[in-house]
Amino acid sequence: MIKITIIEDNIFARTAWETALSSEEDFVVLELFSSCEEAIESESIKKCDVILLDIGLPGISGIEGAEIFSSINTNALIIMISIQDDDKSIFGSLQAGAIGYLHKSVSPEELIDSIRLAVKGGSPMTPQIARKVLKSFHKFKPRYTEDNLTEKETTILTLLSEGKSYKKIAEEIFLSVDGVKYHIRSIYEKLHVHSRAEAVNKGQKLRILSKL
Amino acid sequence: MIKITIIEDNIFARTAWETALSSEEDFVVLELFSSCEEAIESESIKKCDVILLDIGLPGISGIEGAEIFSSINTNALIIMISIQDDDKSIFGSLQAGAIGYLHKSVSPEELIDSIRLAVKGGSPMTPQIARKVLKSFHKFKPRYTEDNLTEKETTILTLLSEGKSYKKIAEEIFLSVDGVKYHIRSIYEKLHVHSRAEAVNKGQKLRILSKL
DNA sequence: TGATATTCTACCTTTGTGGGTAGTATATCT
DNA sequence: AGATATACTACCCACAAAGGTAGAATATCA
Numbered sequence: 001m002i003k004i005t006i007i008e009d010n011i012f013a014r015t016a017w018e019t020a021l022s023s024e025e026d027f028v029v030l031e032l033f034s035s036c037e038e039a040i041e042s043e044s045i046k047k048c049d050v051i052l053l054d055i056g057l058p059g060i061s062g063i064e065g066a067e068i069f070s071s072i073n074t075n076a077l078i079i080m081i082s083i084q085d086d087d088k089s090i091f092g093s094l095q096a097g098a099i100g101y102l103h104k105s106v107s108p109e110e111l112i113d114s115i116r117l118a119v120k121g122g123s124p125m126t127p128q129i130a131r132k133v134l135k136s137f138h139k140f141k142p143r144y145t146e147d148n149l150t151e152k153e154t155t156i157l158t159l160l161s162e163g164k165s166y167k168k169i170a171e172e173i174f175l176s177v178d179g180v181k182y183h184i185r186s187i188y189e190k191l192h193v194h195s196r197a198e199a200v201n202k203g204q205k206l207r208i209l210s211k212l
Numbered sequence: 213m214i215k216i217t218i219i220e221d222n223i224f225a226r227t228a229w230e231t232a233l234s235s236e237e238d239f240v241v242l243e244l245f246s247s248c249e250e251a252i253e254s255e256s257i258k259k260c261d262v263i264l265l266d267i268g269l270p271g272i273s274g275i276e277g278a279e280i281f282s283s284i285n286t287n288a289l290i291i292m293i294s295i296q297d298d299d300k301s302i303f304g305s306l307q308a309g310a311i312g313y314l315h316k317s318v319s320p321e322e323l324i325d326s327i328r329l330a331v332k333g334g335s336p337m338t339p340q341i342a343r344k345v346l347k348s349f350h351k352f353k354p355r356y357t358e359d360n361l362t363e364k365e366t367t368i369l370t371l372l373s374e375g376k377s378y379k380k381i382a383e384e385i386f387l388s389v390d391g392v393k394y395h396i397r398s399i400y401e402k403l404h405v406h407s408r409a410e411a412v413n414k415g416q417k418l419r420i421l422s423k424l
Numbered sequence: 425t426g427a428t429a430t431t432c433t434a435c436c437t438t439t440g441t442g443g444g445t446a447g448t449a450t451a452t453c454t
Numbered sequence: 455a456g457a458t459a460t461a462c463t464a465c466c467c468a469c470a471a472a473g474g475t476a477g478a479a480t481a482t483c484a
Contacts, residue, residue, distance in 0.1 A: 067351075094349035095419070122339025123346045130335035133345060137306035139279075152431095163410030165470065179432050185473080194472075195440090197408040198375030204416050207307070364461095377440065390463050397443080406442075407470095 001026055002119055005048040007033045007065065008081070009057050013104070017052065020108030027115070036065035046073050050115055053098070055082040055089055063092040070097030077118045081106065090129060091136070100124040139207045153187050154208055156180060160187075161200040161209055213238055214331055217260040219245045219277065220293070221269050225316070229264065232320035239327070248277035258285050262327055265310070267294040267301055275304045282309030289330045293318065302341060303348070312336040351419045365399050366420060368392060372399075373412040373421055 004021055006029060008014040014032055021027045031044035037059050039045050051069055055062035066078050079100035080093045090101055100118050102111070103126045114124030125133070149157065152173070159169045166184070170177045188194060191202045203209040216233055218241060220226040226244055233239045243256035249271050251257050263281055267274035278290050291312035292305045302313055312330050314323070315338050326336030337345070361369065364385070371381045378396070382389045400406060403414045415421040 070350075091349065094346055095351050097350050099343060099346050117339060120339060121343055123342035125342065125346075127329055127332060127334025130337065130342070131311060131333055133349075134306055134311050134335045134337075137303065137345075138282075138309050139307050160409055161413040163405060163407040163413075167470085176433055178434060181472085182432060184471090188472085193375060195375040195408075196471080197372055197412045200409045200412045201373040201375075201416070201421075204413070209413070379440085387461095388463055390465085391461080393442085394462060396441095400442085408441080 001028050002050060002115065003044075003048045004029050004050045004052065004115065005031055005033070005039065005042075005044045005076075006052045007036060007039050007057070007062070008052070008054040009034045010054070013054075016108070017111060020111060021115070024112055027112075036060035036062070036068065039065070040068060040072070045069060045076070048073070048076055050118060051076050051078045052111075053078055053080050054104075055080055055084055055093065063089070063096050066093055066096035066098050079114060079118060079124060081111075085129065085132075087132075090132060094133070101129050102126060103129075149187060149190060149208060153183050153190075156183050157187055157199060157203050158209060160184070160196050161203065213240050214262060214327065215256075215260040216241050216262045216264065216327065217243055217245070217251065217254075217256045217288075218264045219248060219251050219269070219274070220264070220266040221246045222266070225266075228320070229323060232323060233327070236324055239324075248272035248274070248280065251277070252280060252284070257281060257288070260285070260288055262330060263288050263290045264323075264327075265290055265292050266316075267292055267296055267305065275301070275308050278305055278308035278310050291326060291330060291336060293323075297341065297344075299344075302344060306345070313341050314338060315341075361399060361402060361420060365395050365402075368395050369399055369411060369415050370421060372396070372408050373415065 004027060006014060006017055008017070011034070014034070018029050018032060021029050030048050031042060033039040033042070035057055045051070053062045053066055053069070057065065060068070062080060062082070066080065069076060070078060077100070078098045079102060080098045081102050081104055082089055082093075083104045085103065093101060100114060100123050102114055102124060106114070106126075117124045155173060156169060159172065164172070166177045166180045170180045173180070187199055191199055191206075193199045193202055200209065216239060218226060218229055220229070223246070226246070230241050230244060233241050242260050243254060245251040245254070247269055257263070265274045265278055265281070269277065272280070274292060274294070278292065281288060282290060289312070290310045291314060292310045293314050293316055294301055294305075295316045297315065305313060312326060312335050314326055314336060318326070329336045367385065368381060371384065376384070378389045378392045382392045385392070399411060403411055403418075405411045405414055412421065
């Protein structure tokens with residue numbers, strides 16, 4: 001039996017989902033909540049296998065809720081159901097521990113399939129969300145703006161991120177310390193920063209530095 | 213018409229896919245290659261809509277190939293088909309520009325569906341891959357080891373990543389410069405680093421610092 | 425051929441950083 | 455009451471970093 005908890009403030013959506021899910025033989029809807037606050041205290045949240053979670057909730061948001069629930073019940077599979085599809089909602093939810101992200105317009109059948117998929121080890125997502133997520137991994141391509149680094153600059157930035165001193169970098173790439181400095185100046189200018197730490201930070205955000 | 217290019221060194225897989233895809237009315241397989249080297253020179257690669265790409269290729273690997281193809285033809289949708297499912301293969305491919313990742317055991321029907329999904333703006337993935345990808349976004353939970361930072365340390369690390377000086381940080385969090393230093397020492401110790409840049413780098417990798 | 429850009433080297437100065445050491449106030453534990 | 459840990463503050467020092475300026479070598483372009 002798959003034990004499900006639903007947190008959704010809209011009563012129509014809430015009951016619609018419940019009826020849909022209850023029609024499945026191997027599904028049990030443990031409890032319904034209209035806010036994260038109520039759910040946090042409950043026993044259901046600790047025992048359930050799947051949590052369907054709305055993002056736009058009054059009080060504690062779905063994203064904050066996801067973080068809390070995933071720490072209360074590490075085994076629960078959290079699936080967000082949202083009308084939002086902005087980066088902040090999507091990636092915020094994923095960081096918070098969600099393993100799926102559906103649009104609120106899902107049909108009852110899709111919802112049921114999604115839950116089964118999640119239980120089987122998959123990650124239900126609408127196609128557009130999936131694309132967005134995968135695209136977030138793509139390296140930035142050289143753009144027509146002048147803020148893309150040369151190969152040498154990228155190398156140096158990587159070495160900077162490893163905390164190496166100018167001197168060590170100079171030794172590694174066979175340049176004088178000032179030669180290294182010359183490139184670092186360009187890096188800072190291109191990234192609009194004024195220190196190593198900022199450069200590393202930005203380099204990672206721009207995916208110039210690998211995140212692995 | 214959806215124009216497809218296949219790059220796969222195994223002749224059986226290659227021809228099997230071709231026959232499967234050719235049976236679809238709106239699919240055209242432009243050309244088949246057994247290596248990236250051959251494909252790079254071709255006209256097909258520039259004109260196609262979808263590239264099916266094996267990872268384990270002799271010479272230029274599928275991952276390197278994906279990077280090259282995505283720069284040659286920015287519109288092409290690159291779908292990896294691989295027997296590997298290790299992190300390096302998956303995330304390497306995604307960084308290189310792939311928008312889908314299938315296991316080599318896909319059935320002809322799944323392959324056809326995957327291509328249609330990709331064209332429609334989705335990202336075909338096997339469920340396990342999707343879960344792996346989503347999980348990679350999850351924040352690290354405080355672990356029982358002692359390498360997790362206190363709230364104050366996290367705040368300071370964030371400020372460090374913004375390139376702020378000890379003095380500025382001290383002002384912002386109402387501490388003396390040496391007070392800030394005290395915490396930074398702990399941060400470095402916990403992260404096993406010896407400089408800001410390294411700390412920022414590690415902080416991001418450990419997802420202590422947000423990647424957004 | 426002269427003008428220009430690129431890449432690198434050199435030197436100088438101020439400020440920042442990392443690490444060593446030490447002392448204080450507070451709270452916790454025994 | 456004494457031992458211990460935590461969270462600071464304080465001072466010192468050597469070195470690294472950031473930025474300013476300037477000049478040489480080379481290649482590119484007009």
